[in-house]
Amino acid sequence: xxxxxxxxxxxxxxxxxxxxxxxLALVPPVSIALxxxxxxxxxxxxxxxxxxxxxLDLVVGFGGLVSLCHAGLFGIGGYVVAILAYHDFNAExxxxxALTFAGTSNLAVTLPLGALVAGAIAPVVGAIxxxxxxxxxxxITLAFNQMFYYAAVALQKYGGEDGLQIMSTITLGPLDVSNxxxxxxxxLAGLALTLLVITRMSASRFGIxxxxxxxxxxxxxxxxxxxWLYRLVAFTISGIFAGMAGALLAASQQFISPVDMAWDRxxxxxxxxxxxxxxxxxGPVLGAAAFIVLELVLSSWTQHWHLAFGLMILLVVIFLRGxxxxxxxxxxxxxxxxAHG
Amino acid sequence: MTAALFTEQLLNGVQFGVMLFLIASGLxxxxxxxxxxxxxxxxxxxxxxxxAAVTQRLTGSFLAAILVGMLVAALVGVVLEQVVLRRxxxxxxxxxxxATFGLILIMNEGTRILFGPTPLRMNLPxxxxxxxxxxxxxxxxxxxxxxxxxxxxxxxALYVIIMKxxxxxWVRAGASNRAIASAMGVNVPLVFAGLFAVGAAFAGLAxxxxxxxxxxxxxMGEPILILALVVTVIGGIGSIRGAFVAAxxxxxxxxxxxxxxxxxxxxxxxxxxxxxxxxxxxxxxxxVHG
Numbered sequence: 262x263x264x265x266x267x268x269x270x271x272x273x274x275x276x277x278x279x280x281x282x283x284x285l286a287l288v289p290p291v292s293i294a295l296x297x298x299x300x301x302x303x304x305x306x307x308x309x310x311x312x313x314x315x316x317l318d319l320v321v322g323f324g325g326l327v328s329l330c331h332a333g334l335f336g337i338g339g340y341v342v343a344i345l346a347y348h349d350f351n352a353e354x355x356x357x358x359a360l361t362f363a364g365t366s367n368l369a370v371t372l373p374l375g376a377l378v379a380g381a382i383a384p385v386v387g388a389i390x391x392x393x394x395x396x397x398x399x400x401i402t403l404a405f406n407q408m409f410y411y412a413a414v415a416l417q418k419y420g421g422e423d424g425l426q427i428m429s430t431i432t433l434g435p436l437d438v439s440n441x442x443x444x445x446x447x448x449l450a451g452l453a454l455t456l457l458v459i460t461r462m463s464a465s466r467f468g469i470x471x472x473x474x475x476x477x478x479x480x481x482x483x484x485x486x487x488x489w490l491y492r493l494v495a496f497t498i499s500g501i502f503a504g505m506a507g508a509l510l511a512a513s514q515q516f517i518s519p520v521d522m523a524w525d526r527x528x529x530x531x532x533x534x535x536x537x538x539x540x541x542x543x544g545p546v547l548g549a550a551a552f553i554v555l556e557l558v559l560s561s562w563t564q565h566w567h568l569a570f571g572l573m574i575l576l577v578v579i580f581l582r583g584x585x586x587x588x589x590x591x592x593x594x595x596x597x598x599x600a601h602g
Numbered sequence: 603m604t605a606a607l608f609t610e611q612l613l614n615g616v617q618f619g620v621m622l623f624l625i626a627s628g629l630x631x632x633x634x635x636x637x638x639x640x641x642x643x644x645x646x647x648x649x650x651x652x653x654a655a656v657t658q659r660l661t662g663s664f665l666a667a668i669l670v671g672m673l674v675a676a677l678v679g680v681v682l683e684q685v686v687l688r689r690x691x692x693x694x695x696x697x698x699x700x701a702t703f704g705l706i707l708i709m710n711e712g713t714r715i716l717f718g719p720t721p722l723r724m725n726l727p728x729x730x731x732x733x734x735x736x737x738x739x740x741x742x743x744x745x746x747x748x749x750x751x752x753x754x755x756x757x758x759a760l761y762v763i764i765m766k767x768x769x770x771x772w773v774r775a776g777a778s779n780r781a782i783a784s785a786m787g788v789n790v791p792l793v794f795a796g797l798f799a800v801g802a803a804f805a806g807l808a809x810x811x812x813x814x815x816x817x818x819x820x821x822m823g824e825p826i827l828i829l830a831l832v833v834t835v836i837g838g839i840g841s842i843r844g845a846f847v848a849a850x851x852x853x854x855x856x857x858x859x860x861x862x863x864x865x866x867x868x869x870x871x872x873x874x875x876x877x878x879x880x881x882x883x884x885x886x887x888x889x890v891h892g
Contacts, residue, residue: 327696389877393884396639396695400835401880407828408873415866524828528703535700565715571707578700579689 274589278456278543285449289442301441303557307550308448309510312455314533314545316502321531322539323463324495325475326391329527330402333409334383334500336522338375338507340413343425343517345371350429366429368438368447372508379504380497387496391489406524413519424518431512438512448509452546455502460542462498471495536577538586547585606740611861612854613736617746619853620753624808625826626833626845627760628801634777634840635794636691641702642682643805643830644823645709650675650806652713655722655818664727668810675806676799683798706824714820724813749811756804757846764842773797777840829856832876838886847887851875 285304292300313335320328348355348364355362365371390401419425430439438444462468474481474488481488511517520526529552537548555573559566581587629643654671658664686705690698726745733741764770772793775783784790809822816822833852837844852872859871879887 321696327699329699389881393880396633396637396839397835397880397884397886399639399695399699400831401877403828404832404835404873404876408870408877411866411869411873415864415870421866525703525824528699531696532700532703535696565711567707568711568715571704571709571711574704574707575686575701578697578704 274541277541277586277589278460278546281543281546282449282453282456285452286446289445293442298441301445303553305441305445305448305513306510307553308445308452309506309513310530310533310553311546311549312448312452312506312509313503313530314537314549315452315455315459315542316499316506317530318534318539318542318545319459319462319471319495320499321534322541322545323468323471323475324492326492326496327399327531328390328402328496328499329399329524329531330386330390330406330409331499331503331530332522332524332526333406334379334386334503335507335510335526335530336409336413336517336519337379337382338504339511339517339521340416340419340425340507341375341378341504342368342371342508342511343427344419345374346427346429346431347419347425350427366427366431368431368433368508368512372433372451372505372512375508375511376501376505379507380501383500383503384493384497387493387500391492391496403524403527406522406527410519410522410524413522420518422519424516424520427511427515427517431515444513448513451505451509455505456542456546458498458502462495463542467491467494532574536574536584538584540583541586544584544586551585606737607861609737610740610742611857613742613746613750615854615857616850617750617753617853618857619850620750620757621808621811622826622829622833622853623757623846623849624753624804624811625830626837626849627756627842628798628804629830630834630837630840630842630845631773631777631797632794632801633834635773635780635790635797637780638687638691639695639698639702640687641699641827642687642705642709643801644827645706646675646679646682646802646805646823647809647812647826648709648713648820648823649678649809650803651724651809651813651818651822652717652722653806654810655724655813656717658724659722664725664730667724668807671810672803672806675809676803679802679805680795680799683795687798710820710823717820719820721817721819724810724818726814745814752807752811756807760842769793829872832872836876836879836886838888841886841888844886844888 285308288304289301292298292304313331317328317331320326345355345364346366349366350364353364355364386402386405390398390405393401414422430437431444432438433447436443438447463472470481470486470488470491474486474491478488507517507521510521533548533552534545535548536551537546538544555570556566559569563569577584625643625647629640632638632640632643650671653674654667657670658667661667682705686701690701730745730748733743734747736742736747764773772783772788775786775788776790776793780790808826812822812826829852833845833848836852837846837848852875855875856868856872859868862868863871883889
């Protein structure tokens with residue numbers, strides 16, 4: 262059951278998130294020392310997916326709502342960056358009704374914009390989806406994900422099914438961030454922000470209501486709180502960060518395609534969150550890292566790595582119910598009050 | 603759109619609809635009775651199609667292919683249910699989604715290892731490969747009419763079994779309230795195991811019939827699974843009648859969406875339909891649970 266104390270992170274757990282960010286910050290120097298730039302590429306991917314997994318955790322872990330449309334929101338953020346960069350590169354103004362804007366490859370503009378567009382669509386999806394609950398919620402979010410996917414395929418001007426390549430140089434204000442190492446720290450700052458906001462939210466009164474409604478909705482309604490608005494806000498904030506992550510992904514791989522927003526990617530995000538442990542805010546970071554490293558290692562061993570991966574997901578769901586974050590309880594002696602609930 | 607084209611597309615829509623119904627019927631009952639989300643239901647559709655394609659290649663008989671395909675799908679379904687899925691009935695939906703998501707990966711990759719990445723072909727027997735004029739000037743493939751007939755026959759049989767027999771009463775009782783049905787002496791786990799096998803066989807049948815039209819390949823189950831889930835949810839989880847109405851609705855909207863709109867927008871049409879229906883009727887058109 263959800264832990265409803267004001268601060269769900271016990272003892273030294275509050276250290277976990279800063280430590281994870283710090284550990285990730287050490288990747289570029291290590292990568293330079295080893296002369297292996299691939300390491301940073303992997304770490305960037307981990308950071309980007311960790312942002313979505315942490316954002317999803319707010320909805321799945323604390324809100325108890327299984328959303329399968331986060332890949333869609335993620336992709337929307339990515340398309341905002343890629344489309345504006347396309348208009349920048351082709352020096353073709355971007356028309357939105359009667360208004361026209363110049364395209365831009367400046368992340369200082371496109372990154373918040375990507376987050377905002379996803380954040381504007383998320384409450385629409387949320388308002389409709391939250392009328393339902395349980396399995397209906399899962400299915401309707403899945404349907405929305407498919408809708409976004411096919412919408413992206415329909416964007417013939419922007420590559421349709423083949424996706425959209427970013428040809429221009431991505432900058433952040435005056436700074437050229439096409440440098441892999443520099444970009445990594447931009448993404449990491451995004452993850453740090455996500456962790457900070459979601460940690461603060463989950464420990465606040467807002468977070469307590471959200472968790473309480475997931476644990477027992479009847480009771481929370483009986484004390485006079487309507488959980489609908491809390492859930493909508495959680496879903497929207499989650500969508501904003503998912504959009505930001507998508508924007509970062511598009512900028513980092515200079516490419517976005519409908520594949521990045523397919524429904525199984527939404528499933529991957531849920532797996533990352535659960536694999537890391539949805540009882541904590543920082544667990545999903547571990548989950549994203551484990552997911553991507555496993556994907557790399559297994560796929561280098563055999564082309565049939567999906568088989569092992571599927572088995573692993575099954576085993577985690579059956580045996581490691583608190584995810585990787587639960588392993589910390591094995592590392593230290595349990596005290597009477599410290600047993601994980 | 604001419605009347606002839608309209609008739610043809612309407613038939614296509616209804617035919618696609620009954621095929622979706624074959625998959626959705628098992629899904630909605632499993633969903634309704636055990637409150638279990640089975641994302642791996644599409645794998646049974648794939649299992650049926652592969653077993654049939656291989657049987658046809660070995661024996662040359664289409665009838666044998668259908669029988670073996672349905673049997674294999676039912677068998678795979680029962681094994682999955684007994685070995686894995688059973689553990690997840692009492693779990694929350696998140697665990698169910700994850701476990702069956704993992705199963706999809708395993709089933710797809712397992713099929714790829716067994717049969718290779720190249721799609722298999724299924725051929726129609728001569729008797730079914732022609733076309734006839736149902737309305738003057740509209741030649742229509744016989745096989746599609748057969749699918750239509752089989753789908754309607756299955757729907758009719760299901761209706762009679764579920765509404766008129768004792769076994770059907772158990773199923774309905776289980777779907778509307780599992781705990782009370784169990785307390786009144788219905789052996790819910792047994793009913794469920796049987797139901798799962800039948801649902802799997804129907805999903806397999808749908809896969810077999812899709813075989814000659816589409817190609818038999820790894821991952822064929824997922825797009826159709828998502829549509830079947832849409833059907834289940836629009837119809838109301840646990841309702842066979844709802845699944846039938848919703849399947850026809852989705853089949854027709856999807857078919858006409860693709861003809862009248864661009865393909866991509868057409869693909870979005872049913873998801874918009876679903877969002878619109880659930881926005882006004884959050885528990886589907888024919889809600890079973892109170």
